[in-house]
Amino acid sequence: LEERGDIDLSQWKEVTIVTKDGDNVPTRFSGSILYGEDEVVGSVGFFQDLREIKRLQEELITSERLAATGQTVAGLAHYIKNILSGLKGGTYVLNVALDKNNTDKIKNGWTMIERNVGRISDLVLDLLAYSKERKPEKENCFPNEIVKEVSALMQSKARENNIEIETDLDPLLGEVFIDPKVIHRSLLNLISNAIDACIFDSTPKKHWQVKVTTAVEGNHIIRFEVADNGMGMDEETKEKIFSSLFSTKGERGIGLGLLVTEKI
Numbered sequence: 001l002e003e004r005g006d007i008d009l010s011q012w013k014e015v016t017i018v019t020k021d022g023d024n025v026p027t028r029f030s031g032s033i034l035y036g037e038d039e040v041v042g043s044v045g046f047f048q049d050l051r052e053i054k055r056l057q058e059e060l061i062t063s064e065r066l067a068a069t070g071q072t073v074a075g076l077a078h079y080i081k082n083i084l085s086g087l088k089g090g091t092y093v094l095n096v097a098l099d100k101n102n103t104d105k106i107k108n109g110w111t112m113i114e115r116n117v118g119r120i121s122d123l124v125l126d127l128l129a130y131s132k133e134r135k136p137e138k139e140n141c142f143p144n145e146i147v148k149e150v151s152a153l154m155q156s157k158a159r160e161n162n163i164e165i166e167t168d169l170d171p172l173l174g175e176v177f178i179d180p181k182v183i184h185r186s187l188l189n190l191i192s193n194a195i196d197a198c199i200f201d202s203t204p205k206k207h208w209q210v211k212v213t214t215a216v217e218g219n220h221i222i223r224f225e226v227a228d229n230g231m232g233m234d235e236e237t238k239e240k241i242f243s244s245l246f247s248t249k250g251e252r253g254i255g256l257g258l259l260v261t262e263k264i
Contacts, residue, residue, distance in 0.1 A: 197230030
């Protein structure tokens with residue numbers, strides 16, 4: 001084969017050898033044909049046992065997985081701790097307000113509790129979406145209606161922070177056969193992030209806006225677009241936005257939202 005140029009034995013190749021006991025041994029092989037006066041007089045081969053190298057590689061992969069798991073658990077624990085602190089704070093305000101029959105304080109305490117219950121709900125949904133493989137559950141639905149519903153859900157948070165949510169919905173986009181839950185969850189994450197980008201923008205006297213657009217494109221493609229005029233992202237952030245547990249929101253975020261959106 002080497003004489004015909006079909007293979008080059010001098011190049012190292014990874015091959016598996018079966019021993020007399022039936023064990024598979026990973027090896028690297030290289031060889032050469034020996035010539036004498038233009039005639040083949042023999043051949044020589046070299047084998048390198050890769051079992052130890054493979055074992056070390058597996059240990060390294062296991063170590064990296066454990067480190068990643070530890071980082072994930074630590075991040076989740078820190079985020080949950082912050083939510084619990086918010087719930088305790090809301091409960092304290094509510095109890096004091098009830099003792100003093102202070103209606104305004106009761107409302108403030110309950111609002112704090114509701115906000116942190118919502119954070120727990122979002123966290124659980126993101127964890128479930130990220131950890132489970134989910135088959136699409138397609139059904140007939142209206143994408144524009146999904147956008148309207150999600151926008152309505154986020155209006156309260158937007159108004160509290162003087163942010164306008166604007167929709168530009170394609171009138172040609174009618175009933176389609178897709179998974180509405182996936183679209184709903186993805187838009188919820190994107191719009192929430194867009195609002196946060198406006199909240200963290202320190203530009204004074206700015207009219208913050210989040211715009212949600214739908215459009216019908218060629219080849220049966222529907223485009224959903226969420227844009228904002230908030231603080232924006234630098235190049236480093238753009239490179240990391242789909243990394244596990246990466247967030248620019250400090251204690252307010254855990255870095256699962258876009259990770260889940262990318263997956264689903």
